[in-house]
Amino acid sequence: MTEPTQGTESRARVNVKDLQAPVLPELARVQEELGRFFISDVGLINEISRHMLRANGKRFRPTLLLLCQRLRGPSTQEAVVSATIVELVHTATLIHDDSIDRSFLRRGLPTVNSLWNDQTSVIMGDYLYSKAFFLLVEYGLFEVMKILARTTHRMSLGEMLELEHKQNFDLDEETYNRLILDKTAVLLSAACEIGGYLAWGDGRERRLLADFGTDLGMAFQITDDILDVEGDAEMMGKSTGSDIRDGKVTLPLIHVLRTGSPRVVKQIQDRMRVEPIEAAAAREVATLVAEHGGLDFARQRARAYADHALEFLDAFPDGVSRRTLRASVEYVLGRRE
Amino acid sequence: MTEPTQGTESRARVNVKDLQAPVLPELARVQEELGRFFISDVGLINEISRHMLRANGKRFRPTLLLLCQRLRGPSTQEAVVSATIVELVHTATLIHDDSIDRSFLRRGLPTVNSLWNDQTSVIMGDYLYSKAFFLLVEYGLFEVMKILARTTHRMSLGEMLELEHKQNFDLDEETYNRLILDKTAVLLSAACEIGGYLAWGDGRERRLLADFGTDLGMAFQITDDILDVEGDAEMMGKSTGSDIRDGKVTLPLIHVLRTGSPRVVKQIQDRMRVEPIEAAAAREVATLVAEHGGLDFARQRARAYADHALEFLDAFPDGVSRRTLRASVEYVLGRRE
Numbered sequence: 238m239t240e241p242t243q244g245t246e247s248r249a250r251v252n253v254k255d256l257q258a259p260v261l262p263e264l265a266r267v268q269e270e271l272g273r274f275f276i277s278d279v280g281l282i283n284e285i286s287r288h289m290l291r292a293n294g295k296r297f298r299p300t301l302l303l304l305c306q307r308l309r310g311p312s313t314q315e316a317v318v319s320a321t322i323v324e325l326v327h328t329a330t331l332i333h334d335d336s337i338d339r340s341f342l343r344r345g346l347p348t349v350n351s352l353w354n355d356q357t358s359v360i361m362g363d364y365l366y367s368k369a370f371f372l373l374v375e376y377g378l379f380e381v382m383k384i385l386a387r388t389t390h391r392m393s394l395g396e397m398l399e400l401e402h403k404q405n406f407d408l409d410e411e412t413y414n415r416l417i418l419d420k421t422a423v424l425l426s427a428a429c430e431i432g433g434y435l436a437w438g439d440g441r442e443r444r445l446l447a448d449f450g451t452d453l454g455m456a457f458q459i460t461d462d463i464l465d466v467e468g469d470a471e472m473m474g475k476s477t478g479s480d481i482r483d484g485k486v487t488l489p490l491i492h493v494l495r496t497g498s499p500r501v502v503k504q505i506q507d508r509m510r511v512e513p514i515e516a517a518a519a520r521e522v523a524t525l526v527a528e529h530g531g532l533d534f535a536r537q538r539a540r541a542y543a544d545h546a547l548e549f550l551d552a553f554p555d556g557v558s559r560r561t562l563r564a565s566v567e568y569v570l571g572r573r574e
Numbered sequence: 575m576t577e578p579t580q581g582t583e584s585r586a587r588v589n590v591k592d593l594q595a596p597v598l599p600e601l602a603r604v605q606e607e608l609g610r611f612f613i614s615d616v617g618l619i620n621e622i623s624r625h626m627l628r629a630n631g632k633r634f635r636p637t638l639l640l641l642c643q644r645l646r647g648p649s650t651q652e653a654v655v656s657a658t659i660v661e662l663v664h665t666a667t668l669i670h671d672d673s674i675d676r677s678f679l680r681r682g683l684p685t686v687n688s689l690w691n692d693q694t695s696v697i698m699g700d701y702l703y704s705k706a707f708f709l710l711v712e713y714g715l716f717e718v719m720k721i722l723a724r725t726t727h728r729m730s731l732g733e734m735l736e737l738e739h740k741q742n743f744d745l746d747e748e749t750y751n752r753l754i755l756d757k758t759a760v761l762l763s764a765a766c767e768i769g770g771y772l773a774w775g776d777g778r779e780r781r782l783l784a785d786f787g788t789d790l791g792m793a794f795q796i797t798d799d800i801l802d803v804e805g806d807a808e809m810m811g812k813s814t815g816s817d818i819r820d821g822k823v824t825l826p827l828i829h830v831l832r833t834g835s836p837r838v839v840k841q842i843q844d845r846m847r848v849e850p851i852e853a854a855a856a857r858e859v860a861t862l863v864a865e866h867g868g869l870d871f872a873r874q875r876a877r878a879y880a881d882h883a884l885e886f887l888d889a890f891p892d893g894v895s896r897r898t899l900r901a902s903v904e905y906v907l908g909r910r911e
Contacts, residue, residue, distance in 0.1 A: 277731060277734075279738060281734050281737065281738040282734050333697075333700060336692075336693075336696060337693040337696055337697065355673075355692060356674040357734075359670050359673060359674055359696055359699075360674065360730055360733045360734050361734070362696075362700075363670060363699075363703070363729075363730040364727070364730040364731065366700070367703075367723065367727035367730050368727055370723040370726070370727070371723045371726075371727040374719065374723045374724070379716060382707075382711065382719070383711045386707040386708045386710070386711045387708055387711070389700075389704040389707070389708075390704035390705055390707070390708040392700075392704070393697055393700040393701040393704050393705075394614060394616055394619070394701065397614075397616045397619050397694075397697050397698070397701060398616050398618075400618065400694060400697060401616060401617060401618040
């Protein structure tokens with residue numbers, strides 16, 4: 238269950254710091270702006286904001302946006318603001334997701350729903366979403382707003398689809414793909430598309446980068462689903478098998494449920510039909526999935542999306558930004574957290 | 575506790591149907607559009623949407639928007655679409671609020687959180703919010719979007735402020751006013767402002783109608799808070815004293831906590847400090863508040879806001895729309911549900 242990820246073994250492991258390096262000054266400004274945007278004159282919001290800023294995420298989406306924009310020229314103020322707003326939207330979804338999934342840890346720190354409660358999470362998420370749209374209006378970034386309005390809408394559709402298909406052991410790969418596309422990939426795609434739009438305006442580059450981000454996002458979520466199954470609680474900063482315990486039928490499971498023997502399928506279903514699904518049962522499911530090729534299959538799929546993502550970059554001139562975007566694909570596949 | 579509302583007694587009771595009458599065909603189109611906008615290709619969303627459409631609210635905000643726009647001329651397609659979007663935003667806040675307040679009934683029908691669960695409520699609210707912004711982009715209603723981005727942002731601030739001040743027996747009227755302004759009045763104000771903007775563009779009329787909506791909204795929320803104390807479970811379609819049970823310190827309570835004898839203040843606080851606050855304790859608090867002038871005081875405040883609201887209408891030409899907007903002020907004060 239903890240063997241090294243196939244296909245990335247031979248490649249050098251990419252650290253998120255390697256991706257951030259070319260846009261480090263811009264990311265520092267994103268961090269500053271985040272501090273400013275998080276703050277309000279309501280004490281409770283500021284308390285939660287301080288906690289969120291302490292958590293200090295990887296800022297992967299802002300990094301992608303900044304790198305895509307930098308494919309063409311020096312960073313602009315608009316890119317920094319847009320990158321910050323994308324991170325606000327991302328943070329809002331994390332807060333709502335953690336409340337929905339009843340997660341208690343994220344990146345090793347307690348979640349908003351565990352430190353405060355679900356009510357606070359709902360309002361804090363709404364606060365950050367609405368702040369994002371408010372800022373887009375304030376800065377007159379209407380095209381960026383168009384992209385993000387469409388994106389957040391699709392994200393809520395993805396979330397609902399996921400909820401609808403919990404404990405659905407007949408979930409097919411097509412529906413799973415649509416689900417992770419809407420839930421996860423559209424926001425990475427939006428980050429890249431916005432970078433492209435800010436650099437080139439409307440046109441071919443914008444579309445290519447949106448497509449790059451989509452495939453990168455698919456690889457990202459499939460890797461997330463793999464990590465949950467093979468997981469290492471310490472590295473993930475959350476408990477292993479939390480998707481399984483949550484009744485989520487992800488790609489590694491789908492493969493085994495579709496190709497496994499009736500006995501194996503029954504063993505998995507039996508363990509996941511009992512609510513609540515205990516940690517021990519989830520571990521057994523994870524072991525079954527790993528033993529019957531679920532992880533290998535999912536890794537192949539992630540690799541295929543990653544390779545496809547790389548192709549979209551061919552149209553862009555070589556340079557630090559393109560090389561780093563290429564590295565981001567390897568980072569996504571190779572990440573352990 | 576159930577004596578007729580002072581100051582509105584002498585006036586004819588205004589029914590919501592009286593307000594809707596001049597814009598009935600437009601409201602029918604709003605209803606149609608709502609049906610269209612609620613629907614997605616995710617089964618669970620459509621199920622919840624059908625339930626929400628069955629609940630069939632009073633459509634008070636769309637009515638206000640349409641009436642304000644009609645002050646100048648015939649209704650436009652933009653007004654109908656904007657009215658629908660305002661109702662989507664309102665519905666999103668109701669779904670999140672009911673989940674936050676753990677309400678089980680609204681308008682006599684079970685809430686989304688009670689029929690499904692809190693998770694579903696969070697996502698459904700997010701779906702409707704994001705749909706609203708998505709539609710504003712699709713229809714190119716950027717100025718309306720500006721108004722609604724600012725508005726939803728302030729609403730989340732108001733919600734958080736409310737959460738922060740639960741069980742705060744020192745809450746002063748100024749903070750309460752800010753709280754209900756952000757939580758409730760800004761959306762009624764936005765509805766009126768959008769109507770004014772669509773009729774006149776930017777200018778004096780837009781500002782006057784925004785101010786009219788703000789004061790109307792203040793009267794609306796104070797009346798809501800009065801009804802919760804004096805309430806009649808059957809008429810409200812929700813249990814009496816739910817604010818009190820929720821630890822909310824509303825205007826009738828603030829008055830008594832500030833002006834009541836130490837004995838009365840202690841009686842109220844003792845009953846509200848025990849969690850959970852039982853229905854019997856809430857009834858006792860409501861009785862104390864009513865006996866010590868809390869309701870009368872709040873009614874005076876509501877009346878003052880209402881009178882102020884009416885003044886803003888003086889600038890507009892007499893006609894069905896202005897007369898109906900005037901009636902809407904009386905409706906707000908006199909409503910029993």
